[in-house]
Amino acid sequence: MFVSFRRSWVEDFVTQVTGVGALAEPLRRALYRYVVAQPGSVSRDQAAAGTGLPRHTAKFHLDRLVADGLLDVEFRRPSGRRGPGAGRPMKFYRRADRQFAVSLPERRYDLAGHVLAVAIEDAERDGVPVRDAVQRAATAAGRRLAADHAARTLDELAGLLADHGYGPRTGEGRLELANCPFHELAREHAALVCGLNLHLLTGLVDALGAEATRVELDPGPNRCCVTLTAAAHPTGAIGWDLQG
Numbered sequence: 001m002f003v004s005f006r007r008s009w010v011e012d013f014v015t016q017v018t019g020v021g022a023l024a025e026p027l028r029r030a031l032y033r034y035v036v037a038q039p040g041s042v043s044r045d046q047a048a049a050g051t052g053l054p055r056h057t058a059k060f061h062l063d064r065l066v067a068d069g070l071l072d073v074e075f076r077r078p079s080g081r082r083g084p085g086a087g088r089p090m091k092f093y094r095r096a097d098r099q100f101a102v103s104l105p106e107r108r109y110d111l112a113g114h115v116l117a118v119a120i121e122d123a124e125r126d127g128v129p130v131r132d133a134v135q136r137a138a139t140a141a142g143r144r145l146a147a148d149h150a151a152r153t154l155d156e157l158a159g160l161l162a163d164h165g166y167g168p169r170t171g172e173g174r175l176e177l178a179n180c181p182f183h184e185l186a187r188e189h190a191a192l193v194c195g196l197n198l199h200l201l202t203g204l205v206d207a208l209g210a211e212a213t214r215v216e217l218d219p220g221p222n223r224c225c226v227t228l229t230a231a232a233h234p235t236g237a238i239g240w241d242l243q244g
Contacts, residue, residue, distance in 0.1 A: 022064065022065060022068040022070060023070070025061070027051075027053060027057065027061050028061045028064060028065060030051045030053075031047055031051055031053070031058060031061050031062055031065065032065055032070060032071070034047055034050045034051050035047060035062075035065075035071060035093050035094065035095060036095040038050075040094070041074055041092035041093055041094035042092060042093055042094075043090055043091070043092055043093075044058055044059050044062060044091065044093075047062060047093065062093050065093075066093070069096055069098055070095075070096055071093045071094065071095060071096055072093070072094055072095070072096045072097070073091050073092065073093055073094075074091075074092050074094065075089040075090065075091055075092070076089055076090065076092060077089050077090070105165070105167065105179040105183070106165030106167075106179065106181060107165065107181055107182070107183060107184070108164065108165050108181035108182065109181075109182065109184075109185070111141065111164075111181065111182075112181075112182045112185055112193070112196065114141065115134065115137045115138050115141050115196060115200070116134065116137075116196075118133075118137040118140075118141075119133035119134040119136070119137040119138075120133070122136065122137060131192070131195065134192065134195065134196055134199075135195060135196075135199045136199075138195075138196045138197075138198075138199035138200040138203065139199045139200070139202060139203035139206075140203060141200055141203065142199065142200040142201060142202065142203025142204035142205075142206075142207065143203045143204065143206070143207040145160075145164060145200075145203075145204050146160075146203075146204045146205075146207035146208045147207070149208065150208070151208050152208065152209065154170050154173070154174075154175045154213065154228065154230060155170055157175060157205070157208070157213065157228060158170050158175060160204075160208075161175075161177065161201075164181065165179060165181040166178075166179055166180075166181065166224060167179035173229060173230040174227060174228070174229050174230070175227060175228040175229070176220070176223055176224075176227055177223055177224035177226060177227070178222070178223050178224070179223075179224065180193075180197070180223075180224040180225070182196070182197065186225070190225070194217060194219070194225040194226070197224060197225060197226045198215065198216075198217050198225075198226050201215045201226050201228070202215045205228070213228050213229070213230060213231065214228065214229045214230075214231055215227075215228055216228075216229065
């Protein structure tokens with residue numbers, strides 16, 4: 001059994017955990033909440049006054065929030081003054097544009113939401129059944145996930161799928177996915193989401209040119225409903241009614 005986690009995924013996971021973990025410290029959390037609640041960027045003095053903290057304490061925690069990627073800084077002269085005597089530019093803090101989210105096991109509801117939104121728009125525009133539009137949008141999304149990647153073997157595919165939260169497990173010519181990134185949706189809308197997964201992964205495998213890999217619906221306990229199998233290996237796939 002083999003699980004491959006790419007360095008990019010691991011580094012991003014560490015960054016996400018570090019950013020969210022920074023808010024476990026009460027003073028840091030209070031400063032963050034104060035800064036993001038303001039209509040514009042704030043100075044250290046404003047943040048200290050707004051949270052009732054000493055200036056040196058506010059400075060330390062604000063700079064830690066910047067280091068952890070939760071706040072951004074900008075420099076400008078106080079009160080908009082310019083020219084000689086205006087003083088040195090001061091540091092001002094504002095919420096960073098980056099989003100932080102940690103989910104264990106990993107979930108990708110943003111990806112599912114994108115596929116479903118595109119499918120609804122396509123169904124309305126083209127007059128096709130929503131389920132057909134979902135399959136088409138999922139295939140296109142899978143092809144985009146494969147962009148700029150080269151993965152032809154099951155082990156290489158496992159590395160790519162690990163990046164997208166599937167928790168792959170390989171062995172004996174078969175790749176099982178221990179995690180469904182759309183788990184909560186699949187619990188209540190199994191036929192729709194399993195079809196989305198099937199076409200997403202089919203689009204990904206096709207775009208990679210991994211012709212020797214079958215992508216099949218093969219539901220099993222405690223794993224994703226899709227499996228990938230080397231074409232030369234016997235399949236244990238189970239029939240599945242996508243119409244629900």
